[in-house]
Amino acid sequence: MGLEKIMSTLSSLPERISFSNTLPKTIQGIKKRAKKIGVPGQKHTEALDIVAREMGYRDYRQAQQALASSEGFSEVNQTGYPVFLCAYWRNTDTTPRSAGCETLRVYLPRPMNDFVSKHQAMYARNLEGFRQEAPDHLEMISNTSSQARAWELLVRAALSLQFMEMSGLRPATSQKQLQALEQLEGFPSKDHVSLWIDPTSGMWVALDEPYGHVNNEPMVKARTAWITHNTLHLTKPAWAGLYYPNHAVPHLVSPSEHLLRKTTVALEGLSPIAVVPSEEQPWGGTSEPYSSQFISPERLASGIARRARPGTTYGFSKGAVEYHREAGYPSLWRPETPLSQADHRKVGAELQCLMISPMPFKAYQKIRTWCSTLENWMYSEYRGGDRNQDFDITYYGGEPSVYPTEPEQLSALKRIRTIIINGYVECKPRRDLLKGLDIATAIIEGQAT
Template sequence: MSTSSSLPEHSSFIKTLPQTLKGIKKRAKKICLPGQKHAEALDMVARELGYRNYRQAQQKLASGDVPPETASNQNRHSVFLSAYWRDVDTRPRSAGCETLEIFLPRPVNSIVSKHQATYARNLEGFRQEAADHFEMISNANSQVRAWELLVRAAFTLQFMQVSGLHPATSQKQRQALELLTDFPLKDHLSLWIDPTSGTWVALDEPYGHVNDVSNVTKRAAWISDKALHLTKPIWAGLYYPDNAVPHLISPNEALVTKITGSLEALSPIATVPSEDQPWSGTSESYNARFTSPARKASGVARRVRPGTTYGFSKGAVEYHREAGHPLHWRPEKPLSQPDHKRVGQNSSA
């Protein structure tokens, strides 16, 4: 069963730290432990802000300095990813809401638009609920699965931020996939577009058998014959991180070489929990309905997920509901035989 914990404070979606001497004193008073000297607490807060001690903070702030940590946080934009889950295999049945916060160097919609995001691998099942929040529409079948899906979604946002690529969204853009129809051993293919040049980049993620020498040779010959370029970044990938083997393919050699270098320099933006690594997100009850700072600041009520509220329709009865899907209705009164025939004719027309 999930446990509840609170999210950190945010201001404009960035961790709140004091920026004045008055603020430092207020925070020091708040965090001061029993038996601890107030001066020690002042030094602790000053170090949070990037200063050696409170005395240096006094000198710098008096001269109009911006705290180092505050300045660096101005380039850290929070994005929240949330997923709901119901596990019917536990006794008693369990459910919850998981929320993962990640930080990007710029606002998420400067990396990918709301429309484009729904085409990106690992984000297809999400909707952008607010400027800083992506919410999974349907339910995961367990807490562990929810964690996995959130981490993969985080990897996708990090991939787009680092590579500068957008997911292919139009039929014209996706025509490039036809060129790869007979690419040997291709698997879990996703297509991306460089917005500057319009050049396509395919991310191919087959399993480990692709590393067999005969398969490597076969694929390399095909790439050469098609005048394409292939790289194999040492990177976790998106489809099944650290289990599939990612390859980048494109007609532009310089582009895939550049992206490969960027991906290989990455540190994972999130981690799936394990025995050695606890969950870094927040676990709440299924009915928590996480509301992000941007949604709260907008003053507009958050939207509910499809299939999670009760509806009413005159002359109809709801007969099926599933989170993430529209409600199913049937007529309140049984149809007559002629009406059944008429409905059948209309549906087959």
């Protein structure tokens, strides 16, 4: 196709195509949309891939596989409501290196958000590293180190969901709720403690999961005596636990005997909703390539494209360059033009003096954070042979002296600000740095007045 014909086709596209932005939910819907967006000279398979990518799939083939599975799924033939748990992994110890995405489907008596909110879930034992991608889908945010580790983390996450649904407890989420842990100070051999709240009464239950040494008679007596002395109640349910299922020894502690009894009854005899794979027990989930992106039935039904995990997409920031990317974490950016090493030394010397000077803790925190960030920027700006002598002690390791008064500290911050403005181009990372310096300045000024 000649250039003139291509330009003509593209310029006429808005006039000849008018269709809903709602994404399709079926294979047939993908085919219909592909026909609508297709342009003369474009293969139909290319249009199919475009639509599939809009929906969050790698290509049309992956969309076909996922949708065929979803369309064949019948809630009537299953027990309960499905929840899908996903984890990504990269193993750098294998040759060649390996990677993948694991998905575990479990069924619960109620929809997940009926017994734990999106906000609460991130505070639950074994769910801290997950995010709710859809009402029926929890996805691990960062990568784990191996396929076996991914399986283990997914099983533990499933067990935590089962624990909350069966017990009716919710994870403690506020500082006020977490203060209850202070009541367990001095409890002999407590370990791997998680705190849970009964939403009806507001009473707390602590799940204490030490190892087997707590079964020794002297330790049992010591723990029982401590519980009695502190007017608390203790049970040891016949249950696998959450921290290290079937290896740690779960105990429940609460000031409410009634709540403790009710929780213990709910847990005892509970069959685990999932088990860690072994020679006798194969993996009960699915294993896909690392680049795959699972889309749950509820996400699909919403017609809204799934969100990418942090650190897995490319972005743009005017005047800035990305210098660090890691799956599960926001990308790190710095100004695209480097600050001279001489200016780095001046800024580093000032910051080292400020960090040993008397000032409000919040101001110190800001200064310390930006000292570390500027060092990271410097190491990204200059590589290997480009680094001058004493490069490694620019921001840490010098011989700083104290700025004892507020005016001296404010003057130092002003000098740093001038160097940053003159040395770095205008961009978001520079604006963030200047904002941090301004906050530290305002705190110190406030103390001076």
